[in-house]
Amino acid sequence: MTAQEAPALSLASDVRGGKVSAAEVTERHLALIGSYEGSLGAFVSVLEDEARKEAAEVDRKVAAGEDPGPLAGVPIAVKDNLCTRGIPTTCSSRILAQWRPPYDATVVTRIREAGAVVVGKSNLDEFAMGSSTENSAFGPSKNPYDTGRVPGGSSGGSAVAVASGMTPIALGSETGGSIRQPAALCGIVGMKPTYGTVSRYGLVAFASSLDQIGPLAQSVADAATLYDVIAGHDPLDSTSLDRPSPRTAAGLGEGVGKVRVGVIKELIEGVDDAVVARVREAAEELQRAGAGVDEVSVPELGYGLPAYYLLASAEASSNLARYDGVRYGLRIDAPNAEAMNSATRATGFGAEVKRRIMLGTYALSAGYYDAYYGQAQRVRTLIIRAFARAYERFDVLVGATSPGTAFPLGSKVDDPLSMYLSDVCTAPSNLAGHPALSVPFGTDELGLPVGVQVLAPALEEGIMFRVGAAIEAAAPQLPAPRVGAREDLRT
Amino acid sequence: MSLKTTPEWEPVIGLEVHTELKTETKLFCGCRNAFGDEPNTNICPVCLGLPGSLPVLNLKAVEFAMRVGLALGCDIKPSIFHRKNYFYPDMPKDYQTTQYDEPINVNGCLLLADGSRVGIVRAHMEEDTGKTTHVGGGGRIHDADYALVDYNRAGVPLVEIVSAPDIRSATQARLYVSELRAILVASGASDGRMEEGSLRVDANVSLRAAGTETFGTRCEIKNLNSLRSLSRAIEYEIVRQTEILDAGDQVVQQTRHWDEEAGRTVGLRSKEEAFDYRYFPEPDLVPVVPDFAWQHAVGAELGPMPAERRERLIALFDGEEVPSARIEQINTVVEHGLDPLVTYAAEGDVPPALALARTANEAASDLEGARTVDKDSYTALLRLENDGTLTSKQSREVLAELLRRGGDPREIARRMGFETLGTDSTAKAVAEVIEANLSEWARYLEGDDKLSGFFTGQVMKATRGKANGKAVVAELQRLRAQKGID
Numbered sequence: 001m002t003a004q005e006a007p008a009l010s011l012a013s014d015v016r017g018g019k020v021s022a023a024e025v026t027e028r029h030l031a032l033i034g035s036y037e038g039s040l041g042a043f044v045s046v047l048e049d050e051a052r053k054e055a056a057e058v059d060r061k062v063a064a065g066e067d068p069g070p071l072a073g074v075p076i077a078v079k080d081n082l083c084t085r086g087i088p089t090t091c092s093s094r095i096l097a098q099w100r101p102p103y104d105a106t107v108v109t110r111i112r113e114a115g116a117v118v119v120g121k122s123n124l125d126e127f128a129m130g131s132s133t134e135n136s137a138f139g140p141s142k143n144p145y146d147t148g149r150v151p152g153g154s155s156g157g158s159a160v161a162v163a164s165g166m167t168p169i170a171l172g173s174e175t176g177g178s179i180r181q182p183a184a185l186c187g188i189v190g191m192k193p194t195y196g197t198v199s200r201y202g203l204v205a206f207a208s209s210l211d212q213i214g215p216l217a218q219s220v221a222d223a224a225t226l227y228d229v230i231a232g233h234d235p236l237d238s239t240s241l242d243r244p245s246p247r248t249a250a251g252l253g254e255g256v257g258k259v260r261v262g263v264i265k266e267l268i269e270g271v272d273d274a275v276v277a278r279v280r281e282a283a284e285e286l287q288r289a290g291a292g293v294d295e296v297s298v299p300e301l302g303y304g305l306p307a308y309y310l311l312a313s314a315e316a317s318s319n320l321a322r323y324d325g326v327r328y329g330l331r332i333d334a335p336n337a338e339a340m341n342s343a344t345r346a347t348g349f350g351a352e353v354k355r356r357i358m359l360g361t362y363a364l365s366a367g368y369y370d371a372y373y374g375q376a377q378r379v380r381t382l383i384i385r386a387f388a389r390a391y392e393r394f395d396v397l398v399g400a401t402s403p404g405t406a407f408p409l410g411s412k413v414d415d416p417l418s419m420y421l422s423d424v425c426t427a428p429s430n431l432a433g434h435p436a437l438s439v440p441f442g443t444d445e446l447g448l449p450v451g452v453q454v455l456a457p458a459l460e461e462g463i464m465f466r467v468g469a470a471i472e473a474a475a476p477q478l479p480a481p482r483v484g485a486r487e488d489l490r491t
Numbered sequence: 492m493s494l495k496t497t498p499e500w501e502p503v504i505g506l507e508v509h510t511e512l513k514t515e516t517k518l519f520c521g522c523r524n525a526f527g528d529e530p531n532t533n534i535c536p537v538c539l540g541l542p543g544s545l546p547v548l549n550l551k552a553v554e555f556a557m558r559v560g561l562a563l564g565c566d567i568k569p570s571i572f573h574r575k576n577y578f579y580p581d582m583p584k585d586y587q588t589t590q591y592d593e594p595i596n597v598n599g600c601l602l603l604a605d606g607s608r609v610g611i612v613r614a615h616m617e618e619d620t621g622k623t624t625h626v627g628g629g630g631r632i633h634d635a636d637y638a639l640v641d642y643n644r645a646g647v648p649l650v651e652i653v654s655a656p657d658i659r660s661a662t663q664a665r666l667y668v669s670e671l672r673a674i675l676v677a678s679g680a681s682d683g684r685m686e687e688g689s690l691r692v693d694a695n696v697s698l699r700a701a702g703t704e705t706f707g708t709r710c711e712i713k714n715l716n717s718l719r720s721l722s723r724a725i726e727y728e729i730v731r732q733t734e735i736l737d738a739g740d741q742v743v744q745q746t747r748h749w750d751e752e753a754g755r756t757v758g759l760r761s762k763e764e765a766f767d768y769r770y771f772p773e774p775d776l777v778p779v780v781p782d783f784a785w786q787h788a789v790g791a792e793l794g795p796m797p798a799e800r801r802e803r804l805i806a807l808f809d810g811e812e813v814p815s816a817r818i819e820q821i822n823t824v825v826e827h828g829l830d831p832l833v834t835y836a837a838e839g840d841v842p843p844a845l846a847l848a849r850t851a852n853e854a855a856s857d858l859e860g861a862r863t864v865d866k867d868s869y870t871a872l873l874r875l876e877n878d879g880t881l882t883s884k885q886s887r888e889v890l891a892e893l894l895r896r897g898g899d900p901r902e903i904a905r906r907m908g909f910e911t912l913g914t915d916s917t918a919k920a921v922a923e924v925i926e927a928n929l930s931e932w933a934r935y936l937e938g939d940d941k942l943s944g945f946f947t948g949q950v951m952k953a954t955r956g957k958a959n960g961k962a963v964v965a966e967l968q969r970l971r972a973q974k975g976i977d
Binding site: 081082083089091096099101102105200201202203204205207208209235236237238239314315317318321322324326327328337338341361364365366373 | 536541542543544545546547548574576578580583584585586638640767769770771774775776777
C-alpha cells in the first residue's frame with residue numbers, strides 16, 4: 001500500500017515499523033493545522049496537548065513491542081458532535097459552547113485503541129443540521145478547492161481537514177447525507193455504514209433512527225480500515241447489531257468481475273450535467289473492469305427527501321428538548337423555570353435548528369401526526385421495498401452523491417428549500433438504513449470535485465467498498481486543492 | 492314554577508396506579524434504584540439525559556412487569572416504548588420514555604375481597620421522573636425563591652396499572668387499591684409503600700344517570716397519597732359533581748388536585764389547556780418481545796395470589812360459616828403475607844381459629860419478626876397454648892419474645908418463669924390446697940363436681956394466677972380416679 005493509495009495506512013505502517021515516530025507525525029500535522037486552519041476553519045478546537053500525550057503513548061507501545069493498532073499514530077479529526085471526555089463537545093452550538101462530556105463516545109474509544117491520535121474536534125452545521133457547515137455558531141468551514149465556496153455539510157469540518165491534508169482521516173456523522181455530500185464536494189471518500197453497525201453511544205443525537213457515524217478519508221482503503229475499526233457490537237446502544245466486527249479492508253483487491261451494477265435513473269436526473277457525465281464515465285469504467293452495468297429506475301426515491309425532512313425534524317424536536325438550561329450548557333436566567341427555558345433556547349439555538357424543531361413539533365402534533373409523521377413512515381417502508389426490488393437484479397447501485405458541486409458561500413443560506421435539495425441523492429439510504437459510499441471521480445468545468453455514489457443492501461459494505469476501490473482506481477487524477485498540503489504529505 | 496326532578500347519579504370510577512418496581516438498578520441504566528439516598532448520588536449520563544447517551548432496557552424490570560401482568564391475569568404482548576414529550580425540570584430528557592398504544596400487559600382483572608370484579612385495561616412500563624423541591628418564599632411552585640432537583644428517582648422503573656371504569660364507590664376504590672397492593676407485594680415486583688411514593692394513585696371520576704350506559708364527563712384527581720385521601724377525594728368529587736349536575740350545569744373535563752388539608756379538589760387545567768404530548772415510537776429502543784419460555788418461567792415463579800390464599804384459609808374451617816370478624820383476620824393475615832404461618836400451624840394440629848387469631852393479632856403487629864420466625868417454633872408454641880401447658884396470656888408473652896428474638900418456645904417459657912406451671916408444679920400446688928381443705932376434698936371425692944371450681948380458684952390464688960385452669964381440673968380428676976382404684 002503506497003502513500004498515494006492509502007495515506008493513513010501508510011503512515012500507520014511507518015509508525016509501527018519505527019520509520020517515523022507518532023510524535024513526529026503529530027507535530028507535522030499540528031504544524032499543517034497551524035498553517036491552513038486560519039483560512040479553512042475546519043476545527044472548533046485543536047487538541048495539541050492531548051494529541052501529544054496520545055502520540056507518546058503510541059510511541060511507548062512501539063518501543064515496548066506492544067501492538068499499537070492498525071491506525072498507529074494516524075492523526076484524526078473528530079466531528080464535534082461526538083463526545084470526548086473532558087474536552088468541549090459543542091455541536092457547533094452556543095447552547096453547548098462550554099459543555100465538557102464526562103465520557104467518551106464508543107467510536108472515540110475505539111479509534112484511540114486502534115492507535116489513532118485525535119488532533120481536533122471538527123466544525124459542523126449546528127447539531128448536524130445543514131448541508132454547507134454555514135450553520136455553525138463558530139463560523140463556516142471553507143472548501144480547500146475554493147475558499148469562496150462551501151465544503152458541504154454537515155460534516156464539513158471533517159471533510160475540509162481530510163481534503164486539505166491537515167489530517168489523513170476523520171470521523172463524521174450522517175443523518176441524511178452529512179458525510180457523503182461534503183466528501184463529494186471536497187474530493188475525498190466518505191461513507192455511511194448500515195444502521196446499527198457502528199455504535200451511536202456518545203453521538204449527540206439529531207434524528208436517532210437515521211443517525212450513523214462514518215469515516216472520511218483520502219482513499220477507499222483508508223475509509224474501509226477506519227470503518228472496520230469503529231464498527232462492531234456495543235451493549236450501550238440498543239440498536240447496535242450483535243454481530244462480529246467487519247473486515248472489509250481485506251477484500252478490496254478482489255475486483256468487480258461479474259458484479260451487477262445498476263445506475264439509478266432517479267439519482268442522475270435533475271443533477272448538473274458535469275455530475276451526470278462523471279457518473280456515466282465511472283459506470284463505463286466499472287464495465288471495463290468486468291462488472292455488468294445496466295440502468296434501473298426506482299421511482300419511489302422521489303418521495304425520499306420530504307419523508308426524510310419530516311422524520312428527521314420530528315425526532316430532532318424531541319432529541320433537542322433536553323437543552324433546557326437546567327442541567328448543563330447555556331442558561332439564560334429568568335424569573336421562573338418556563339421563562340428560563342424559553343430564554344435559553346431562544347438565545348442558544350440558531351435559526352436552522354429552531355426551524356427544524358418547529359417543523360418537527362408540528363409534524364408530531366395531535367391531529368397532524370398521521371398525515372405527516374405516519375405518512376413519512378409509510379414512505380420509508382415503501383423506499384425499503386423499492387430498494388429490495390432493485391437489489392433482486394443488482395449487487396450495488398450507483399448514482400450522483402450530490403446534485404451539484406461546491407456552491408458559493410452564502411448562496412443558499414436564505415433559501416432553506418434549495419439547501420434541503422442538497423440531500424436528495426443521499427437521504428434515501430438513511431431512510432432505508434443501507435450503506436452508501438461517495439468516491440471522487442473527476443471535476444466539473446470549474447475544476448471542482450464530483451462524487452460518485454455507490455449504494456449497497458444492508459450489511460453489504462464489503463462489496464460496496466470493492467466497487468468503490470474500482471472506481472477510485474479508474475478515476476482521473478484529481479488536482480490538488482488550492483489550500484492544503486496533500487501533495488506535501490505524499491512525498 | 493315547574494317541578495324539577497333530577498335523576499339518581501351513579502359514580503363511574505377508574506383508577507390509574509403507578510408502582511415502582513423494586514429492581515436493583517434503574518430502567519435504562521445501571522444506577523442503583525434506592526429510596527432515601529443522598530440527592531443526586533445515583534445518577535449517570537443516561538439517567539441525566541446527557542447529550543449522546545442512550546437507554547438500554549433492564550430485563551429484570553421487564554420480568555417484574557410481566558410478574559405484575561401475570562398476577563393480574565393479563566395477556567403478555569410484544570410491546571414497544573414511546574416518547575411522551577413535555578418540558579419539566581425534573582425530567583432529564585424533557586420527554587418520558589413510556590409504553591403507549593402497544594403495552595406489555597393487557598386485559599386482566601382483579602377480584603376484590605367483597606366479591607366484585609374490576610377489569611384491568613393495561614399494565615405498562617415507564618420511567619419515573621426526578622423530584623423537585625421548591626425552596627424559600629411560600630415554598631410552593633409559584634412563589635418559591637428557587638427549586639432543587641434530585642435525579643436519583645429519574646429512570647426508576649414504574650408499572651402503570653389502568654383499571655376499567657368498573658368501580659362504583661369510594662369504598663370499592665379503596666378495596667381495589669388494597670387488593671392491588673397485596674398483589675403487587677405478593678408478586679415480588681413492588682414493596683407497595685404508598686408513604687414512600689412507591690405506589691401512587693390517580694382517580695378518574697364521572698357521574699351518569701343511574702340505569703344509563705353512556706359515560707358522563709370525567710375529572711382526573713391527582714395527589715392521592717394514602718388510602719384515606721383516595722376515598723375522601725372520591726367522596727368529595729362525587730358530591731361536587733352531583734351538585735353541578737343537579738343544578739343543571741355541565742361538569743368541565745379537567746385535571747384536579749386533591750388538597751388534603753382543605754379536604755377538597757382544586758381544578759388544575761382543563762381539556763382545552765391539556766398538553767399535547769406528541770407521542771411517537773422511541774427510536775433508541777427495540778421492541779420487547781418476551782418469548783413463551785420466558786413468560787412461562789416468570790409465571791412458574793409466581794406464588795398464589797391473595798384471593799386464592801384467602802380461599803385456602805377459609806377452607807381450613809371445613810365449610811363452617813366463617814364470621815365476619817374472622818374474615819377480617821383472614822384479610823389481615825393475607826395482606827401481610829402471613830398466611831403460610833397459619834396453614835403450617837393448622838397442619839401441625841393447631842386449631843385454625845387459634846392459629847388465625849394469634850397470627851392476625853400478635854404476629855401481624857410485629858411484621859419484621861413474623862416474616863422471619865421459624866414456623867416449627869411458632870407451631871410448637873401454639874400447641875403448648877392449645878394443650879394447656881401455657882395460658883393464653885403466657886402464650887402471647889412467649890410469642891412476643893419468639894417474634895423479637897427467636898428461640899425455643901419451651902426454653903423462653905422457662906426463662907420467663909412459666910416453667911413452674913408444668914405438670915409437676917401444678918400437682919404440688921393442688922396437693923397443698925387439698926391438704927388445707929380436707930372436708931371440701933371429701934365432698935369432691937363423693938362426687939360434688941361444683942367443688943372443682945372451688946379448688947381451681949384456690950390453686951389460682953396460691954400460684955398468683957400462674958396455674959393453668961385446665962391442668963388443675965385434670966389433676967383433680969386424676970387424683971379422684973386414683974382414689975377410686977385404691
